[in-house]
Amino acid sequence: MSREREFLPACTLAEDRRLSIDRLYASYEKLVTQGGWGRYLVCWQEISMPDVPLEEKLYVPIYVYTNATPNPDNPNRFIEPIDGVLISTVHGREPAGANTFADDDCTNQLIAAGEDFKIALLPCCNPFGYFWNLRCGTQGWQDKTLSVGECEALLRPCETPASFEAKHLTQFLSKFDLSQAVGIDLHEDPFWEDVGRQYEDSHGTYIYVVRPENRESPLTLTVLNTLRANHVPLLEYGKTRFEEPIINGIVVGGNDGSLDEWLAMKGVTPMITVECLLRTPNDPPLSERVGIYTRVLEEVFDQMKTS
Numbered sequence: 671m672s673r674e675r676e677f678l679p680a681c682t683l684a685e686d687r688r689l690s691i692d693r694l695y696a697s698y699e700k701l702v703t704q705g706g707w708g709r710y711l712v713c714w715q716e717i718s719m720p721d722v723p724l725e726e727k728l729y730v731p732i733y734v735y736t737n738a739t740p741n742p743d744n745p746n747r748f749i750e751p752i753d754g755v756l757i758s759t760v761h762g763r764e765p766a767g768a769n770t771f772a773d774d775d776c777t778n779q780l781i782a783a784g785e786d787f788k789i790a791l792l793p794c795c796n797p798f799g800y801f802w803n804l805r806c807g808t809q810g811w812q813d814k815t816l817s818v819g820e821c822e823a824l825l826r827p828c829e830t831p832a833s834f835e836a837k838h839l840t841q842f843l844s845k846f847d848l849s850q851a852v853g854i855d856l857h858e859d860p861f862w863e864d865v866g867r868q869y870e871d872s873h874g875t876y877i878y879v880v881r882p883e884n885r886e887s888p889l890t891l892t893v894l895n896t897l898r899a900n901h902v903p904l905l906e907y908g909k910t911r912f913e914e915p916i917i918n919g920i921v922v923g924g925n926d927g928s929l930d931e932w933l934a935m936k937g938v939t940p941m942i943t944v945e946c947l948l949r950t951p952n953d954p955p956l957s958e959r960v961g962i963y964t965r966v967l968e969e970v971f972d973q974m975k976t977s
């Protein structure tokens with residue numbers, strides 16, 4: 671049996687009504703069929719648990735979607751510089767991003783934005799984690815350490831290896847000129863996992879920026895104002911459960927070895943990570959979080975047009 675056969679499970683174990691992986695991917699495909707975008711394989715990720723026998727192992731693809739033109743003379747480059755990098759569901763148990771990009775409104779917005787901008791979209795960076803509702807990929811799911819976005823070893827000498835997926839994701843993203851791009855990474859903060867840890871207000875959103883100078887960037891302010899306008903409040907001040915200070919709704923992420931830091935190192939600025947607090951896996955409900963993230967992206971595209 672080929673280890674690289676395409677298999678998209680129709681079921682999902684979560685009870686938050688997230689789309690199955692095959693429905694996610696069918697929705698993303700509209701970018702290709704209706705928008706004329708390209709779909710490119712980053713790598714195959716094992717979706718079965720690592721302890722199943724070899725003949726039962728199943729793999730799903732991780733894709734990049736882009737309307738940039740591949741360079742016919744150099745398979746390792748795309749021609750135009752990228753204006754916007756959009757990524758989501760690096761942590762699998764944070765499904766709002768992957769589901770937002772599968773929403774028809776969002777797909778239509780992306781296709782429309784693609785008329786004016788070159789976009790690189792990675793809508794589901796961790797299908798394994800998404801399927802099993804786990805933070806990490808096949809390598810780190812047990813000890814919850816090695817995220818699929820673990821780039822520390824690609825940024826600085828260190829003992830933690832980059833994850834299998836991070837190596838492939840960064841290798842593919844290196845084909846793009848990202849020096850003029852802005853970046854949005856849709857995460858969520860399932861703080862209920864830390865028993866006993868509480869935010870002052872367990873209901874809200876906040877963002878990370880990689881660089882301190884991005885606190886005042888027009889796009890940062892646009893994202894913050896969009897979150898402020900929502901019925902789920904923006905957490906203006908406080909601390910995350912990792913003791914990071916939130917000031918005006920912002921945590922300055924700095925050097926955390928994440929894919930976002932790697933993107934910032936490649937010139938993506940501002941690089942913004944959006945977070946929504948989850949009191950339980952489905953509170954606030956997934957549909958509400960998708961609504962918030964859809965509005966954020968809508969305002970991001972508008973802001974790109976005016977700048």
Ligand SMILES: [Zn+2]
Nearest residue numbers: 761764857858
């Ligand atoms: Zn996350």
